[in-house]
Amino acid sequence: MIPVNIITGFLGSGKTTLLKEILQKSEFNDTAVIVNEFGEVGLDHIILEEVEEGVLLLESGCICCTIRSDIQETIRSLQVKAAAGTIPSFKRLIIETTGLADPAPIVSTIAAEPIIRNHFRIGNIICTLDGIAGTTTLNTHEEGTKQLAVADRILITKTDLVTLEKIESLEKQAQGINPLAQIGHSNGTNFDVSLLFEEDINDPSKRVQEIERWFDSDRLADLKDHHHAHAQQHGLGLKSFVIAFDEPIDWTVFGIWLTSLLHAYGEKILRVKGLLNVEESSTPVVLHGVQHIVHAPMHLERWPSEDRRSQIIFITKGISEDAIRTSLTTFLSLAKRMSGPEIPAVKD
Amino acid sequence: MCGLCGLLGITHWTETSAHSAAFTGDSRKTLRAERLHRTNLVNAILHPKRVRISDFQATSYLLSSPTGKTIVVDDIQAVWGAYETLTGHNLDPLDPEYLKILDQASK
Numbered sequence: 277m278i279p280v281n282i283i284t285g286f287l288g289s290g291k292t293t294l295l296k297e298i299l300q301k302s303e304f305n306d307t308a309v310i311v312n313e314f315g316e317v318g319l320d321h322i323i324l325e326e327v328e329e330g331v332l333l334l335e336s337g338c339i340c341c342t343i344r345s346d347i348q349e350t351i352r353s354l355q356v357k358a359a360a361g362t363i364p365s366f367k368r369l370i371i372e373t374t375g376l377a378d379p380a381p382i383v384s385t386i387a388a389e390p391i392i393r394n395h396f397r398i399g400n401i402i403c404t405l406d407g408i409a410g411t412t413t414l415n416t417h418e419e420g421t422k423q424l425a426v427a428d429r430i431l432i433t434k435t436d437l438v439t440l441e442k443i444e445s446l447e448k449q450a451q452g453i454n455p456l457a458q459i460g461h462s463n464g465t466n467f468d469v470s471l472l473f474e475e476d477i478n479d480p481s482k483r484v485q486e487i488e489r490w491f492d493s494d495r496l497a498d499l500k501d502h503h504h505a506h507a508q509q510h511g512l513g514l515k516s517f518v519i520a521f522d523e524p525i526d527w528t529v530f531g532i533w534l535t536s537l538l539h540a541y542g543e544k545i546l547r548v549k550g551l552l553n554v555e556e557s558s559t560p561v562v563l564h565g566v567q568h569i570v571h572a573p574m575h576l577e578r579w580p581s582e583d584r585r586s587q588i589i590f591i592t593k594g595i596s597e598d599a600i601r602t603s604l605t606t607f608l609s610l611a612k613r614m615s616g617p618e619i620p621a622v623k624d
Numbered sequence: 625m626c627g628l629c630g631l632l633g634i635t636h637w638t639e640t641s642a643h644s645a646a647f648t649g650d651s652r653k654t655l656r657a658e659r660l661h662r663t664n665l666v667n668a669i670l671h672p673k674r675v676r677i678s679d680f681q682a683t684s685y686l687l688s689s690p691t692g693k694t695i696v697v698d699d700i701q702a703v704w705g706a707y708e709t710l711t712g713h714n715l716d717p718l719d720p721e722y723l724k725i726l727d728q729a730s731k
Contacts, residue, residue, distance in 0.1 A: 527647070528662050531638030532669065532700055536717045539704035556640050558649040570637050575646040599718045606723045610668055 277397040280351075280369045280386050281473050285404030286413045286420035287375030290433030293464055294404060295372055298338070303469050305337030308354055308366040312374055314342060327363045339363055347371065348385050351392055368473070369396065376419050379426055380567045387569045398571065400476045403427035403457070407434035410446045414453065424450060425514055425546040425591050426566050427457045429472050436463035455516050456490055456549055456589060477564060477574065487562060488580045490549055491587060514546070517597040519604065521586040527554040527561070529611035533604055534570065542568035544595050550588035551576070563588075636699035638662075656682055666703060672725045673715065675707060 285291045295311060298304050300322060314332070324333045331341045331354075343350050357363045373379050379401055386396050403424050406413060410432065413420040424430060430450050435443055447459055460468050475482045530552070538545060548570070550563040560576040590600060635642035641655040653661060659679050666677045666685075674690045687706045688694045695706040708714050716722060 527640060528638070528653075528658060529665050532662065532665055533717060535638065535701045536669075536704050536715060539701070540714055540716055541718070554647070554649075556649050556652045557647045561646050572637050573643050573646040575648065595718070602720070603717050603723060606727055607669070607717070610726060611665055614664060614668060 277478075278367060278369055278395060279399035279473075279476070279478065280371060280396050281399045282371050282373060282379045282382055282401045283404070284373045284377065284379040284401065284423040284427065285375065285431075286406065286417060286423065288409070289375070289404040289406040289413070289420075290431070290462065290464070291372055291375070291404050293433065294402075294431065294462070294467065295370075297465065297467065298370065299334055299340060300336055301469065302336055304368070304370075306365075306367040307370060308339040308341070308358075308368070309370045309372070310341055310343055310347070310350055310354075311372045312343065314340070328357055331357065331363055333364065337364070339366055347382055348389055348392065351386070351396065355392075355395055368399075370473075373423075378419065378422055380569075383426075383566045384569050387571065397478055398566075399478065400428040400473060401426055401566075402429045402431060402472050404431050404433050404462075405446065405450060407432050407438045407443060407446065411449060414449055421453060421514060422546065422593075424457075425454050425593075427454060428476065430454065430457045430459045431462050431467060431472065432459060433462050434464065435461045453514050453516070454547070454591060456547065456591070458489060477562065483562065483574065483576060484578065484580055487551055487560075487576060490589065491551060491580065491583075513594040514591065515593075515595070515597065516589065516591045517600075519588050519590070519597070519601050521553075521608070524553045524555045525586050525608055526611040526615070527552075527556045529607050530554070530604075533607040537600075537603070538565070538568050538570070541592075541595060544593045545590065546593060547591040548588065550586065551580075552586040552588070553584055554586070636701055638700050662700065666700070669726065670707070670715075672722065673707075673711065675710060677703065 283291050283294060295309065298307070299309060322335045324335050327333045331339060334340055339354070341350065341354065351369070354363070354369070358365045371382060373382065383398055383401070386392055386398050405424060414424065432443060432446060432450070443461065450459060458471060460471055475486065477483055477486045534548070545567060548563070548565045552561045552563060554561050560579055562574040562576050564571055592600070640647040640652055640658055659682055663677055663679045663685070670677065676688050678686045678688070680686050680696065684696050684698055685703060686694050686696055687703060687710060689710045693710055695710060697703055697706045704715055
C-alpha cells in the first residue's frame with residue numbers, strides 16, 4: 277500500500293516552501309507530489325523532463341503533477357501511468373491542498389474509493405501553521421482551525437522570524453485545539469522528514485511509539501491523572517477530551533454506536549483516536565478516524581503501559597464530552613445486559 | 625454492492641472477521657455469531673423506534689418499518705441512512721430522551 281500524506285495549512289502558512297524542500301530532497305526520490313499549481317512552487321530550475329502531459333520528472337527523481345478535474349481522477353491517472361511504465365513508479369504520494377480547503381474529503385476519497393483504497397492508504401496529515409500570523413488565523417478563520425484539528429503533525433513555520441515566547445504561545449494554542457498532533461518547527465529550510473512523513477500509525481514498527489505519543493505525552497498527563505475527561509472550549513467551539521472505560525468493551529456494540537454517531541454528527545467529530553481493550557481481542561486494538569471515515573482497526577502487540585483501560589480521544593466541534601460519554605455508556609450497558617445469562621433481550 | 629466492489633472485497637471496519645489480525649482473542653466470534661449478535665443489538669437499539677433489522681444470508685441486512693416497508697443494506701454503516709429513508713427521521717444517538725428510553729427498555 278502506498279502511503280498518502282496530505283499537506284494542509286492556511287493561506288501563506290508555508291505549504292509551498294515545505295513542498296519546495298521536498299521536491300529537492302533525495303529522500304523523496306521515489307515520491308509523487310500533487311500540487312495546486314506548478315507556478316507557485318517554481319520548479320523551472322529543477323525539472324529534468326516532462327514525462328507525460330502535466331507530469332514532471334524532477335532532478336531529485338520526484339514526480340510532480342497538478343490536480344486535474346478532481347483528486348480521484350488525478351490519483352488514479354498517476355497510478356495507471358506508473359503501472360504502465362510511462363512514468364517512474366513511486367512509493368509515496370504527497371498531496372498539497374489549497375489554503376482554504378478542508379482536507380477531510382481527500383481522506384474520504386482515499387479511504388472509500390474502491391480502486392484507490394486497494395492501492396493507497398492515508399499517512400500523516402501535515403498542517404503548516406504560520407509562526408507570525410498563526411494566532412490570528414486560529415482566532416478568526418474556521419478553515420485554518422479545522423485544518424489544524426484533523427492533522428497528525430503540525431509544522432510551525434517561519435520560526436526564525438518570531439520570538440521564542442511567541443512560538444511557545446502558538447504551540448500551546450495549537451495543542452489546545454489538537455492535543456494529538458506532534459508539533460515540529462521550521463525556519464524554511466529544515467524540517468524533520470522522518471517525524472513528518474515516515475513515522476505513522478500504519479507502520480507496525482512505529483505503532484507503539486505513535487500510540488505512546490497519543491496517550492503518554494505531557495499534554496494528556498492531566499487527563500490521565502484525573503481519570504476524567506477534560507474539555508477545552510475554544511472560540512470556534514472545538515473541544516478535545518478523553519473517555520476511558522475500565523472493563524473490556526463489546527466491539528460489536530462499539531461499532532454500532534460509532535457508525536450511528538458518525539452518521540448523525542460526522543461533520544462535528546473532527547477526529548477520533550482510540551486504544552481499546554475489547555472482549556474480542558487479547559491484545560489492544562487501535563482505532564482512528566477523520567470525520568465520517570474510520571480506518572480499519574489495527575493490532576498492537578503489547579500495551580504501551582500498565583494502563584489496560586480503553587481510552588478514546590475525541591476532537592469535536594460543539595459536541596460535549598458528557599453527551600458522548602452518556603451515549604456510549606448507554607450502548608455499552610445495553611450490550612452487557614443482553615449478554616448476561618439472566619437478563620433477556622428486549623421484548624417485542 | 626456492485627460487482628466491482630464485490631470483486632475488490634470491500635469490508636466494513638466493524639467486521640472483526642475481516643480484520644483477524646486485529647482481533648486475536650479466544651472470545652472472537654464466528655462470522656455468523658457476530659452477525660447474529662449485531663442484529664440483536666441493533667434490534668434492541670431500534671426497538672423504541674419500531675424498526676427491525678434481520679440478517680440476510682450473512683451478506684446483507686434487511687431493515688423493516690412497522691408497515692412492512694423494507695430496505696436492503698450491505699453493512700452497519702448503511703443502516704442509519706436506510707433508517708432515515710424508512711422513517712423520515714434521523715436517529716440521534718446523543719438524544720437524552722432516546723437514551724433514557726433505551727436504558728429503560730432493556731431492563
